[in-house]
Amino acid sequence: MSIQYLHTMVRVSDIDASLKFFCEGLGLKEVSRMDSEAGRFTLVFLATPEDVARMGGMPEGVNPTQTDIPMVELTYNWDPEEYSGGRNFGHLAYLVDDIYGAVERLQDLGVTINRPPRDGRMAFIRSPDGISVELLQKGEPLAPKEPWASAENIGVW
Helix, strand or coil, X not given: CCCCCCEEEEEECCHHHHHHHHHHHCCCEEEEEEEECCCXXXXXXXXXXXXXHHCXXXXXXXXXXXXXXXXXXXXXXXXXXXXXCHHHHCEEEEEECCHHHHHHHHHHCCCCEEECCCCXXXXXXXXXCCCEEEEEECCCCCCCCCCCCCCCCCCCC
C-alpha cells in the first residue's frame, strides 16, 4: 500500500477570524476556495508560500487535493454548529525561521501563547476554534530570550 499526506481538515466557526489567524498570524496563503450552495459550506485550502513555490505553484483549475502541496483545509459550515474536540484532535505543526518573531507577531494579533518558547525551540498556540498549533524553530534552537524564557504556560495545548 502506498500513502501520501494531502491535507489536514479543521472545522471553523468564524471563517474571517480563522483566516486572520492562519494567514496574518502564521503566514499561510489561501490557494483555493470552494463554496457549495447545495451543501451550505465553504472549503478554504491554505499552504505556506514556501511549500507552494517548492512544489512548482498551484496549477489553475486543479483540485487542491490532487497536488503535492501540503495544506490545511478550513471547512466552514454556513449553519451554526458547536464544535468540540480540542486536545483529542492533536495539533498542526509548522517550522518557523524565528520562533520569537513568530510568537510576537501572533501575540500582537491577540493570540494567547499557551506554551511559550522558553527553550528557543518550541511554542504552542490555539486557533480561534481551539485547534492546537505547534511552532518549531528551524535548525538549532535560539538562545533563551526574555520575556519568553521565564513565561508561564497559559491553558492547555
